[in-house]
Amino acid sequence: DAGVTQSPTHLIKTRGQQVTLRCSPKSGHDTVSWYQQALGQGPQFIFQYYEEEERQRGNFPDRFSGHQFPNYSSELNVNALLLGDSALYLCASSPDRKNTEAFFGQGTRLTVV
Amino acid sequence: GESVGLHLPTLSVQEGDNSIINCAYSNSASDYFIWYKQESGKGPQFIIDIRSNMDKRQGQRVTVLLNKTVKHLSLQIAATQPGDSAVYFCAELVGGSYIPTFGRGTSLIVHP
Numbered sequence: 459d460a461g462v463t464q465s466p467t468h469l470i471k472t473r474g475q476q477v478t479l480r481c482s483p484k485s486g487h488d489t490v491s492w493y494q495q496a497l498g499q500g501p502q503f504i505f506q507y508y509e510e511e512e513r514q515r516g517n518f519p520d521r522f523s524g525h526q527f528p529n530y531s532s533e534l535n536v537n538a539l540l541l542g543d544s545a546l547y548l549c550a551s552s553p554d555r556k557n558t559e560a561f562f563g564q565g566t567r568l569t570v571v
Numbered sequence: 572g573e574s575v576g577l578h579l580p581t582l583s584v585q586e587g588d589n590s591i592i593n594c595a596y597s598n599s600a601s602d603y604f605i606w607y608k609q610e611s612g613k614g615p616q617f618i619i620d621i622r623s624n625m626d627k628r629q630g631q632r633v634t635v636l637l638n639k640t641v642k643h644l645s646l647q648i649a650a651t652q653p654g655d656s657a658v659y660f661c662a663e664l665v666g667g668s669y670i671p672t673f674g675r676g677t678s679l680i681v682h683p
Binding site for chain 1: 613676
């Protein structure tokens with residue numbers, strides 16, 4: 459079992475651009491959550507996808523959007539990138555929506571210049 | 572909103588010593604807590620969890636203590652090893668929403 463895989467591992471974008479990050483959940487998991495982790499901080503919950511719909515959302519602007527596919531994989535999209543969006547973006551999958559058995563991927567390091 | 576916080580940003584210990592990492596939380600509605608370990612370049616890894624109806628839970632070399640009276644959580648690591656060097660986060664979850672709130676983290680440095 460490959461666990462949770464994210465791509466790409468590193469990414470550099472210019473302010474104002476758009477970015478798409480991808481996540482494949484652990485086998486048997488149908489729920490995917492995304493987090494933003496700024497340097498020196500704990501992860502912050504962005505949103506959760508289950509049955510291809512956004513089910514819960516944290517305190518993030520509409521520039522952050524996502525999608526879940528029938529195979530449970532997910533994408534995180536960020537529009538109109540700001541310098542402050544530079545962070546490690548983590549994907550976590552779980553077998554249910556409770557997030558109590560979540561497995562995290564290694565993250566995508568996004569740098570906005 | 573209410574948040575989870577850690578008392579010590581960095582903890583240095585000698586190999587073989589016991590380590591204690593502390594966490595304060597302020598949301599009295601939180602009913603589930605998780606400790607995560609995050610090594611450099613990796614995502615958080617589940618260590619141990621505890622529900623609010625318990626005050627102690629033990630795993631392999633780790634023990635989590637929960638004091639709901641003072642809203643305090645601790646992670647004890649016995650016989651700390653160099654491989655335990657990482658950043659440790661506590662996260663609290665509220666039943667119903669189950670959106671985890673993470674604290675800042677404590678960096679544990681184990682000297683051989």
